[in-house]
Amino acid sequence: xxxxxxxxxxxxxxxxxxxxxxxxxxxxxxxxxxxxxxxxxxxxxxxxxxxxxxxxxxxxxxxxxxxxxxxxxxxxxxxxxxxxxxxxxxxxxxxxxxxxxxxxxxxxxxxx
Amino acid sequence: xxxxxxxxxxxxxxxxxxxxxxxxxxxxxxxxxxxxxxxxxxxxxxxxxxxxxxxxxxxxxxxxxxxxxxxxxxxxxxxxxxxxxxxxxxxxxxxxxxxxxxxxxxxxxxxxxxxxxxxxxxxxxxxxxxxxxxxxxxxxxxxxxxxxxxxxxxxxxxxxxxxxxxxxxxxxxxxxxxxxxxxxxxxxxxxxxxxxxxxxxxxxxxxxxxxxxxxxxxxxxxxxxxxxxxxxxxxxxxxxxxxxxxxxxxxxxxxxxxxxxxxxxxxxxxxxxxxxxxxxxxxxxxxxxxxxxxxxxxxxxxxxxxxxxxxxxxxxxxxxxxxxxxxxxxxxxxxxxxxxxxxxxxxxxxxxxxxxxxxxxxxxxxxxxxxxxxxxxxxxxxxxxxxxxxxxxxxxxxxxxxxxxxxxxxxxxxxxxxxxxxxxxxxxxxxxxxxxxxxxxxxxxxxxxxxxxxxxxxxxxxxxxxxxxxxxxxxxx
Numbered sequence: 001x002x003x004x005x006x007x008x009x010x011x012x013x014x015x016x017x018x019x020x021x022x023x024x025x026x027x028x029x030x031x032x033x034x035x036x037x038x039x040x041x042x043x044x045x046x047x048x049x050x051x052x053x054x055x056x057x058x059x060x061x062x063x064x065x066x067x068x069x070x071x072x073x074x075x076x077x078x079x080x081x082x083x084x085x086x087x088x089x090x091x092x093x094x095x096x097x098x099x100x101x102x103x104x105x106x107x108x109x110x111x112x
Numbered sequence: 113x114x115x116x117x118x119x120x121x122x123x124x125x126x127x128x129x130x131x132x133x134x135x136x137x138x139x140x141x142x143x144x145x146x147x148x149x150x151x152x153x154x155x156x157x158x159x160x161x162x163x164x165x166x167x168x169x170x171x172x173x174x175x176x177x178x179x180x181x182x183x184x185x186x187x188x189x190x191x192x193x194x195x196x197x198x199x200x201x202x203x204x205x206x207x208x209x210x211x212x213x214x215x216x217x218x219x220x221x222x223x224x225x226x227x228x229x230x231x232x233x234x235x236x237x238x239x240x241x242x243x244x245x246x247x248x249x250x251x252x253x254x255x256x257x258x259x260x261x262x263x264x265x266x267x268x269x270x271x272x273x274x275x276x277x278x279x280x281x282x283x284x285x286x287x288x289x290x291x292x293x294x295x296x297x298x299x300x301x302x303x304x305x306x307x308x309x310x311x312x313x314x315x316x317x318x319x320x321x322x323x324x325x326x327x328x329x330x331x332x333x334x335x336x337x338x339x340x341x342x343x344x345x346x347x348x349x350x351x352x353x354x355x356x357x358x359x360x361x362x363x364x365x366x367x368x369x370x371x372x373x374x375x376x377x378x379x380x381x382x383x384x385x386x387x388x389x390x391x392x393x394x395x396x397x398x399x400x401x402x403x404x405x406x407x408x409x410x411x412x413x414x415x416x417x418x419x420x421x422x423x424x425x426x427x428x429x430x431x432x433x434x435x436x437x438x439x440x441x442x443x444x445x446x447x448x449x450x451x452x453x454x455x456x457x458x459x460x461x462x463x464x465x466x467x468x469x470x471x472x473x474x475x476x477x478x479x480x481x482x483x484x485x486x487x488x489x490x491x492x493x494x495x496x497x498x499x500x501x502x503x504x505x506x507x508x509x510x511x512x513x514x515x516x517x518x519x520x521x522x523x524x525x526x527x528x529x530x531x532x533x534x535x536x537x538x539x540x541x542x543x544x545x546x547x548x549x550x551x552x553x554x555x556x557x558x559x560x561x562x563x564x565x566x567x568x569x570x571x572x573x574x575x576x577x578x579x580x581x582x583x584x585x586x587x588x589x
Contacts, residue, residue: 044370045425045429045431045433046370046371046374046433046435047435047436047439047475047476047489048425048428048429048472048475048476048477048480049365049370049480051368051370052368
C-alpha cells in the first residue's frame with residue numbers, strides 16, 4: 001500500500017480525477033492549497049505598490065493505492081498535469097503501513 | 113424624477129382649482145356689471161391671486177423638499193455602506209469590522225452631537241469664524257424655511273441634510289489611521305474634531321456671516337458648492353496629520369498589506385458614486401436647474417478622472433487595475449465637489465481628468481517618496497483631490513451656470529475674474545491651517561489622556577478581535 005500525493009495546477013484537477021476513476025482508483029482526497037516550488041510567483045499592483053505573490057493557489061490530491069497500482073496512478077497524473085512549464089507540480093510517493101475502514105474494521109488493500 | 117412628478121401633479125391641481133373660481137369670476141363679472149361694485153370684483157381677484165401664489169409656492173416647496181430628503185438619504189448611503197465597504201475592502205481581513213465600525217460610529221456619534229451642539233456651531237448665527245449657541249439642542253430648528261439658507265425647504269430638512277456631510281467628513285479621515293487606532297481614542301478624537309475643526313470650517317464657508325461664504329457676503333468669497341474645502345480638504349489634511357502622528361503600521365512597508373477584497377471596495381466605490389449625486393446635486397438645496405447642472409458635472413467629473421487614473425496606471429504599470437479605476441472615480445468626485453454647481457459639462461471633464469492623473473501621482477509617487485503610511489490614501493485622494501478641485505473651481509466657474517456674484521459678472525479665471533483664484537487659495541489655506549493646527553492639538557490631548565494606538569499585540573491580532581471581540585469572516589463553519 002502506498003500513498004500518492006500530487007500537488008497540481010487547480011485547472012488540471014477535473015481531468016486527473018476522471019483519469020484516476022478510469023484506471024480504477026476508488027478514493028481520492030482533495031485539498032485547496034497555496035505554495036510554491038521553484039516556480040516564482042507573480043507581482044500585483046495595488047495603488048502603485050508592488051506586491052510579489054509567491055504563494056500560488058494549488059490543489060493537493062492524495063490517494064492511497066495498492067502497490068501494483070502506484071505506477072499507473074503516477075503515469076495518469078503526469079499524463080494530464082504535465083505541460084512542460086515550471087509550476088506543473090510534484091508527486092510524492094510514500095509507504096503506508098495500514099488502512100482501516102472505519103465502518104467495519106476491514107484492514108489492508110480491501111479497505112482502500 | 114420624483115420631485116418633477118410631484119411638481120407636475122401639483123401644477124395640474126392648481127390649474128383645476130384656479131379654473132373653477134375663474135368661471136365663477138366670469139359670472140361675478142356680469143353680476144358686478146349690474147351692481148356696479150368694482151371693489152367687490154377686485155377683492156375677489158386679489159384673493160384668487162393670493163391663493164394661487166400660495167399654491168405655487170407650496171408646490172415648489174414640496175418638489176424641492178422631496179429632492180432634498182432623497183439627497184440626504186443618498187449622502188448617508190455614502191458613509192454606510194459606501195465608504196465602509198470601500199475602506200473595509202482595502203484593509204487586511206482581520207481589520208474589516210474595526211474599519212467599518214469606525215465609519216458606522218460616525219453615523220451614530222456625530223448625529224447625536226449634531227443635535228446637541230455642532231449644528232448650532234456650524235449654522236447658527238455667530239461671528240465670521242464660528243456659529244453661536246442659539247440653536248443648541250436644535251432649539252429653533254423647525255419646519256419653516258430659513259430664507260438665508262434655503263427658502264423653499266423646511267429648516268429641519270436643511271439641518272438633516274447638512275448632518276450627513278458632518279458624518280462622512282470625519283469618516284473619511286479613518287482611512288489614514290486604519291488598522292492601528294484604538295476605538296475609544298478614535299471616538300474621543302472625532303468628537304473633538306467635529307466641534308473644533310469641522311464646525312468652524314463649515315460655518316466659515318456655508319454659515320451666515322461666515323468669512324468665506326460666497327452666497328451670504330463673506331469677506332473672502334470662496335466658491336465651494338458642495339464641500340471641497342469643508343469636507344475634503346479638512347478631512348484629507350487631517351488624515352495626513354494623523355498618519356504622521358500615529359506612525360506607520362507594524363511592518364509597513366516591508367510586510368505586504370494588500371487589500372483583502374477589492375470586490376468589496378468596488379461595490380463601495382460604486383455606491384459612493386451614486387450617493388455623490390445627493391451630495392453635489394443636493395447642494396443646490398432645491399430641485400431646479402442648478403441641481404441638474406451639478407448632477408451632470410458630478411457624473412462627467414467622475415468618469416473623466418477614472419479614465420485619467422487608469423490611463424496613468426496603464427502607462428506606468430502596464431495594466432489598468434480595477435482598484436485604480438475606482439480610486440480615480442472617487443478622486444474625480446472629490447475634485448468636482450466644490451466646482452459642481454459652477455462649471456459646464458466640459459469644464460467638469462477637464463477637472464476630472466486633471467484630478468485623476470494628479471491624485472494617481474500623489475498616491476503612487478509622493479506617498480512613497482515621503483514614506484508616510486496614509487493607509488487607505490485619505491490624503492492622496494481627498495486632501496489632494498479637494499485642494500486641486502477647489503483651485504480649479506476658481507478657474508472654470510461660469511456665471512451663466514451660477515451667477516453667484518450677480519448676473520453677467522465674471523466668476524472664474526477663464527471669465528476674466530483672476531481674483532477668484534486668490535479667494536480659492538485663501539479658502540484652501542484656511543482649511544489646511546485649521547486642519548493641521550486643530551488636528552495636532554486634538555491628537556496630542558487624546559494621546560495623553562487615552563493613548564492613540566492599540567498595543568503591538570492587539571495590532572497583530574487585528575482590530576476586529578482586539579477592539580470588538582468578533583471576526584468579520586468565520587472560516588471554521
